[in-house]
Amino acid sequence: MSQSLSREQLIGLAKEFGTPLYVYHAEKIKDQYDTLSGAFSAVKARFFYACKALTNINILKFINGLGAGLDCVSIHEVHLGLKAGFTPDRILFTPNCVDFDEIDAGRALGVILNIDNISILEQFGNRYGGAYPICIRINPHIMGGGNYKISTGHIDSKFGISVHQMRHIERIVKTTGLNVKGLHMHTGSDIKDINVFLAGLEVMFGIAEHFPQIEFIDLGSGFKVPYHEDDVRTDVAALGKKVGDAFAQYKAENGKDLEVWFEPGKFLVSEAGYFLVKCNVVKQTTATVFVGVNSGFNHLIRPMMYEAYHRIENLSNPAGSPRIYTVVGHICETDTFAWDRTLSEVREGDVLVFYNAGAYGFEMASNFNSRLKPAEVLVLDGAAHLIRKRDVFEDLLRNQVEVL
Known part of the structure; x- marks a missing residue:
C-alpha cells in the first residue's frame, strides 16, 4: 500500500513547477485498482476506467498497464484510448444524445458499443442487424449517489432506456435481429449503500432472461471515496462478496456463467x-x-x-x-x-x-x-x-x- 505524498513533497513540487498545479500519485491509482480487483476475485469481473474523470494520456497509459479496460463517453475519448494503447475489445463506448454517425464511428473502430436510447437502437438494428454485438444501457429507476446533479438512474434522468420500455426494446431486437451481448446500468456517484448495486443487479437479472446471447452485466460504478476524515467509503469487499454470491446463484439457476463489469472513474483517481x-x-x-x-x-x-x-x-x-x-x-x-x-x-x-x-x-x-x-x-x-x-x-x- 503506497503512502500519500508528504507535505514536504508537495511544497517541493509547488516550488519546482509553480502554482496552480495538479499533482497525481501513480502508486495510489494502482492501490485503488488492486483493491477492486481483490474485492471481486470470486467472480468473473472486468473493470473499465471511466476516463471522463481524467484523460491525460499518461494517466491512460498507466491505467492501461494495470490491465484495466477503458470506459469512454465520446468518440474523442475512444481515439485517446486507442492512442494510449488500449485495444478496441477493451474499450467500452457509452455516449448519450449523440448523432448516429458517432455510434457508427465507434463500430468502425471495433469497440464495445453501449446504446442508451430507443432511436439509436432501432437505427443500429435496421442497418446492421445482428452483425455487430451491442450492449444496452437500462435506466432501472433507482436513485443512487449523492448530489441530484450526479445521480443518473432516477426517473427524470436522460441516461439509459427506461426499464418500463422493455416491450419496445424486445420488439426492436426481434424485428431487426440485434445481437445483445450485455446489459448496463449506472445509477450515479458517491454510492454509500452497496444495496443500491444489489437492487440494480436484481433488475438486470430479470431483464437478462429476455436475451439468450447475453454474456455480461455492467453495474456501472459510483463507488464512494472519502472526502473528509470522518467520511465513509463504499465497502467494495462486502459488495464483491455479495455480487459473487449473486452471480453464483444465477449460474446455478440459469446455467449461464455471466461476467460482471464495472466502470470506476473517481474511485481510481480522486484520492491520487x-x-x-x-x-x-x-x-x-x-x-x-x-x-x-x-x-x-x-x-x-x-x-x-x-x-x-x-x-x-x-x-x-x-x-x-x-x-x-x-x-x-x-x-x-x-x-x-x-x-x-x-x-x-x-x-x-x-x-x-x-x-x-x-x-x-x-x-x-x-x-x-x-x-x-x-x-x-x-x-x-x-x-x-x-x-x-x-x-x-x-x-x-x-x-x-x-x-x-
Whole structure:
C-alpha cells in the first residue's frame, strides 16, 4: 500500500513547477485498482476506467498497464484510448444524445458499443442487424449517489432506456435481429449503500432472461471515496462478496456463467490527485475573513457546480493557530471553494492543497476570464514528471481566427 505524498513533497513540487498545479500519485491509482480487483476475485469481473474523470494520456497509459479496460463517453475519448494503447475489445463506448454517425464511428473502430436510447437502437438494428454485438444501457429507476446533479438512474434522468420500455426494446431486437451481448446500468456517484448495486443487479437479472446471447452485466460504478476524515467509503469487499454470491446463484439457476463489469472513474483517481494553489490575499470584511487564492472555478469547478467538498490544508504553516476562513478564487464571479473552513493560520504567499483533486478537476477546467490552465505533474516511483505544460498567453488565441 503506497503512502500519500508528504507535505514536504508537495511544497517541493509547488516550488519546482509553480502554482496552480495538479499533482497525481501513480502508486495510489494502482492501490485503488488492486483493491477492486481483490474485492471481486470470486467472480468473473472486468473493470473499465471511466476516463471522463481524467484523460491525460499518461494517466491512460498507466491505467492501461494495470490491465484495466477503458470506459469512454465520446468518440474523442475512444481515439485517446486507442492512442494510449488500449485495444478496441477493451474499450467500452457509452455516449448519450449523440448523432448516429458517432455510434457508427465507434463500430468502425471495433469497440464495445453501449446504446442508451430507443432511436439509436432501432437505427443500429435496421442497418446492421445482428452483425455487430451491442450492449444496452437500462435506466432501472433507482436513485443512487449523492448530489441530484450526479445521480443518473432516477426517473427524470436522460441516461439509459427506461426499464418500463422493455416491450419496445424486445420488439426492436426481434424485428431487426440485434445481437445483445450485455446489459448496463449506472445509477450515479458517491454510492454509500452497496444495496443500491444489489437492487440494480436484481433488475438486470430479470431483464437478462429476455436475451439468450447475453454474456455480461455492467453495474456501472459510483463507488464512494472519502472526502473528509470522518467520511465513509463504499465497502467494495462486502459488495464483491455479495455480487459473487449473486452471480453464483444465477449460474446455478440459469446455467449461464455471466461476467460482471464495472466502470470506476473517481474511485481510481480522486484520492491520487492534489491541487496546489497560492494564497494571494487575506481579506477581512465585517463578517468574513477570505483567503483569496491564485485559482478559481475555472480550474476546480466541483464545489461551485455541485457543492462538492474538498479537504484543504495550509502546507506552508501547518503548526499555525487554527482560524476560520472562507476560501475563494480570483474569478470575476461568485467563486467559493469552501465556507467557514478551519485552517492553520494563512498568510499571503502560503501554499494550500486541495485533496481528492484527481477526478473532474483539470478535466473540467476552462479558460474563463481568459485565465490560463494549470500544469499537471505525475509522481511515479518517487520521481516527478511534467505531463502537461502550463498554458501560455498564446494558447488563448491558438484557435481564434482574426478577421479584423
